[in-house]
Amino acid sequence: MPNIRHILETRVSAAMAAAYPEAAGAPAIVQASADSRFGDYQANGAMALAKRLGQKPHDVAGRVVEQLKGDAQVSDMADVPPPVGPGFINFRLRPKWIEHRLGEINRVKPEGEGRPSGERPGDEDRLGVEPAAESETVVVDYSAPNLAKEMHVGHLRSTIIGDALVRMLDFAGHRPVKQNHVGDWGTQFGMITAYFDSETRGLDQRTDVIASWQGVHVKDFEELYRRAKRLFDENPKFAAAAREYVVRLQGGDSEIKRRWEHLKYNSLWHCNQVYKRLGVYFANEDFRGESAYNDVLPDIVKTLADKGMLTESEGAQCVFLQSEIRNPKSEMPSGKPLFANKDGDPLPLIVQKSDEGYLYSTTDLAAIAFRTGCLPEIRNPKSQIRNETSPKASRILYVVDARQALHFQMVFECAYQAGFAKRGEHDLVHVAFGTMMDENGRPFKTREGGTVKLMDLLDEAERRARDLVDQKQTDLSRRDPNGPDGQAGLSDEERRDIARKVGIGAVKYADLSQNRTSDYVFSWDKMLSLQGNTAPYMQYAYARVRSIFRKGEHDEAETRRDAAPIPVPEAAEAALGKAILQFPETLDRALADYRPNILAAYLYDLAQAFTAFYDACPVLKSDEPTRTHRLKLCDLTARVMHRGLDLLGIETAERM
């Protein structure tokens, strides 16, 4: 069964069309009520419709409500009072319906029983989430570290947000295709290989440290990169040499390529260590870096040239994007520049430098062509990417820093105009996020002003979380030496595991619970606080629910077998029940704007609804059948929390 919001949206929309045939297709605009006095859901579409029709909003809403009275599905589900205010249509869910629906989602299909198509094995506990009616292939381009450097905080947001979106898309029944577009190509590698070369090394006076190419490790590359970068900026002769190396690398020089592969191998190994700790998984085929597109870059430029989009400017090959809106008289492009530079002149998208090297614009265009499957102009039969299977995505998400907004605007526009993607068929989306700041509002750096390494950050997260866990365990054993659920205290190994889950979870949740578009203030104290919308609070709430089952010696598998209605007579029970039923529509809403914080906010509300329920309604101490009903509510709460946190990439612990 579709989610509540979706059912009401469909039914009200149909009622509007029936009452006003000329308004077919008008949206019902159903949402959960802002104020519970008016009901559980509200439809605002009648007011918008009235405006269109030039009629009184209240009258339009009245006719729609009349129409809804004949709708058995709606009347079975909710009470629909006459419209109020300017034309709000309110819905109050019927307790019977809530209880019935809770029972339905409570039941977990046993192994072997047929599952609806779209579900995968192990996915049988859907908690009311229907697999998407139209499953889409969605490329998610995220993380994308620069392989010349160690992973640092700059990679954190993209990695965490991208991973959460992949998990959410997957559970919602889409086909996410991970793409880690690692920076394994371009000027930076020219710099490093040039720096290392005997001919150019003499340009730097500090040649002592890096003695040999063999056995060089990522940290050394980091040092190598720093020195090369400094020399690159200071010494034009070296800069010229470095650019020459890029061209040689891109041209397939075997010796340079050998060095490049060595560097790449070491770097990827390091990245995978970080990903492992973060609980972010990339299979080998998910790494498709810039270099993968190298062979087809000339074809990309050729295609642009063939379409008349290319202009040479100061020796570089540029695309000056113009509005595609045609002048009806001349049928020529309007010629209006879409982008301008600081002098007001048209702003180019440079696809080939004056030294013939390519840039990330070119690579991004090639990646789009590969991902959409629009590779008709790719001529090079030996190219790596030509021989790989395109995911043929209908959507491509770029989880990238907001500062690159202009770049993506230009690349997307260029891709559409050149036919690497088709408007209406391929949706190119920049899922932008803000900068990570310290508590003084400055970009997040070490005390010395350097970039914070991800490994160090995660170490500190776990160390701080361990202090929390130890503190809690001390408090608990002081209160009750036998443990709150009749079990002994946690072993060192258990504590370490919990500290890992809490520490990593705190770092991730702090990021995901915030609107991604704004800059984000990184604060250890806030993210590890046990109060408020934090990972430790959520994990604690979960552990607390789970402790009920241990203490009650209750086997939840037993109560998951039946779909009997779950009565919710108390106000706190009903509120919790409704919150549980809103999980599916929340996932929809979070995915509609690629905003994990919507899911996080929901989980926090759910946790609060649970504690209110738990405060007001005894569970283990109540008599049957209430005891079983309440245990089922506890179990459902735990399952939604567990699943919801999992969709955010956050682990839970049974005890903490």
Place this chain on the structure above:
RNA sequence: GUCCCCAUAGCUCAAUUGGAUAGAGCGUUGGCCUCCGGAGCCAAAGGUUGGAGGUUCGAAUCCUCCUGGGGACGCCA
């Protein structure tokens, strides 16, 4: 200079294609432990949503202007 993003309670943040009385946490004040994990619950105070206009039955949200902050803007990614 042009363009983009942002400005909400003392602080950190929410607010579902424009919806009803703008909500949480922290902090502040006051209640609740014979009660299943008090890392809790209940309540109070705290707002001209940066400012001024405009559109609308209805604006934190859309438009215009202004102020303040951040960012991007030709051969780095």
